[in-house]
Each structure stands twice: as structure tokens, then as C-alpha cells.
């Protein structure tokens with residue numbers, strides 16, 4: 001049984017999330033910069049509505065995050081949502097934390113009227129576990145842009161429709 005709370009990200013979670021992003025070994029420095037830019041907008045622009053960031057952590061005020069998810073309504077669409085980032089501490093992967101975070105993002109999107117979730121990922125072999133994770137959670141590859149990230153590295157666009 002997971003004994004984790006989901007709570008809005010706070011300023012003091014930023015260092016631990018940055019560490020998790022680096023420790024996964026899955027993201028380039030440029031990608032980590034983008035992830036941190038979204039975090040910065042979320043933390044420092046209180047009027048923004050594009051990004052929601054939630055962390056999973058042990059109950060208690062000072063518990064560091066075991067993982068986080070960043071999602072939000074896709075600008076200029078009617079009720080489409082994007083899952084921009086999800087990452088779990090490598091020492092704690094495979095325990096259901098990613099599923100918990102994803103389910104929260106989906107439910108919250110539905111609560112806000114969402115009808116379609118989009119997730120983009122790379123086709124590279126190192127992302128196979130991530131692809132399996134999305135597929136196990138009801139996502140299908142709806143589009144593939146060949147050579148998008150780099151020659152031989154396609155962009156996979158996963159979708160899940162909420163009925």
C-alpha cells in the first residue's frame with residue numbers, strides 16, 4: 001500500500017524535483033531546463049492557468065517529493081489537456097507512484113471539463129519503459145513524427161479520450 005499524499009508543488013520541492021529529473025537519466029540538459037522553466041512559471045506567476053504541478057510525498061510538511069506531474073489545458077483548444085512532464089525518483093519507480101500521479105492529472109483534467117489528454121514522448125529504446133507505462137494506462141500512439149527530436153528519434157504522440 002502506498003502511503004503518499006498528493007499536494008501542490010511548493011518552492012522548497014524545486015531542488016528535489018530537479019534532482020529526480022537528473023537522476024532518471026532520461027532527460028537532456030535542455031529538457032531539464034524546459035521542465036524547470038515550467039516549474040518557475042507555476043511557482044512565480046500566480047495568475048497563470050497553463051500549468052498545474054502536483055507532487056507525491058509522504059504525509060508531513062517536510063517530506064521530499066517522490067515524484068511529480070506537470071499538466072494543464074492546452075492553450076487555444078477546446079478542453080484538450082497536455083501532460084507535459086512526469087517523473088518518479090528512480091529508487092521508487094515501479095511502486096505505483098507514476099500511476100497515482102497520472103490518475104490525478106487525468107481526474108483533475110476531467111473535473112475541469114477535459115475530454116482529451118495528450119502526451120508526447122520519444123521513440124528511442126531508452127523510452128520503451130515509459131511507452132509501456134503509458135500503454136498500460138490506456139494511452140495509444142495516435143501520431144508519429146519521424147526524425148522529430150533527431151534523425152532516427154521520432155516524436156510519439158499518445159492520446160487518451162475521456163468519455
Ligand SMILES: CC(C)(COP(=O)(O)OP(=O)(O)OC[C@H]1O[C@@H](n2cnc3c(N)ncnc32)[C@H](O)[C@@H]1OP(=O)(O)O)[C@@H](O)C(=O)NCCC(=O)NCCS
Pocket residue numbers: 024026084085086087088089092093094095096097098099100121128129130132133134136
Ligand atoms: C514513467 C514513470 C513516470 C512511471 O512511474 P512509475 O512509478 O515507475 O510507474 P508505476 O509503478 O506507477 O507503474 C504503472 C504501470 O506501468 C508499468 N510500468 C512502469 N514501469 C515500467 C517498466 N519499466 N516496464 C514495463 N512496464 C512498466 C507497470 O507495470 C504498471 O502497470 P501494472 O501496475 O499494471 O503492472 C517513471 O518510470 C519515470 O519517472 N521514468 C523516467 C522519466 C520519464 O520517462 N518520464 C516520462 C517522460 S516525460
